[in-house]
Amino acid sequence: MPEHETPERKCILSAEHGARDDLIRLALGPDGDVLPDLGAKAPGRGAWVTPDRRLIEAAVAKGKLRGALLRAFKGATIKVPDDLVQRIEAGLQRRALDRLGLELRTGNLMLGSDRILDKIRAGRVHLLLHAADASADGRGKLDQKLRVSEMGESVVLPVGRSELSVALGRENVVHAALCDRAAATRVAAAVSRWRAFCGTNDDGADGEHGSAAER
Secondary structure (H helix, E strand, O other): OOOOOOOEEEOOOOOOEEEOOOOEEEEEOOOOEEEEOOOOOOOOOEEEEOOOHHHHHHHHHHOHHHHHHHHHOOOOOOEOOOOHHHHHHHHHHHHHHHHHHHHHHOOOEEEOHHHHHHHHHOOOOOEEEEOOOOOHHHHHHHHHHHHHHOOOEEEEOOOOHHHHHHHHOOOOOOEEEEOOHHHHHHHHHHHHHHHHHHOOOOOOOOOOOOOHHHO
């Protein structure tokens, strides 16, 4: 496979192919428990599913997920936890917020609407993030300036300012931004999979200027 090509995997539920990093890997624990392997690092055979909560919940309710997993794991004895969907969502949230925390500690994540606005005006912002409960006025002001700058992407996170503030160890975090392109790409990847699972990737919150990875 050429180096520039992204490895693909097939969803065991929809049979559709997607980029490996966009899907969710399920793996077997030591006792046969089916567990989310969000870093795709667990040993042994894995099963891949589309990051779509409704798809997975429907498959669980109809018994389709268990059948698909039995085929994927070649008839191994498996146990599907009742809270598998909740574990996936919690894991995706943790990975995205941990990534934000890491970028903050390394100086790549910028907080504060005034500082962010200055960087947007300078054409420096590659990714703009809003807490789910950010005011319409606050979001609108920053998003409008981002559109004028003709670069970057605006995303609303699936959590409010309280959870975001706790995750970052700061008070009243409502808006955040990344000016480093590589950091923006890393955060965008983690956030996109999380939002896709929660069903918010198509809510019209994203900017109109392409993904951070494209800039």
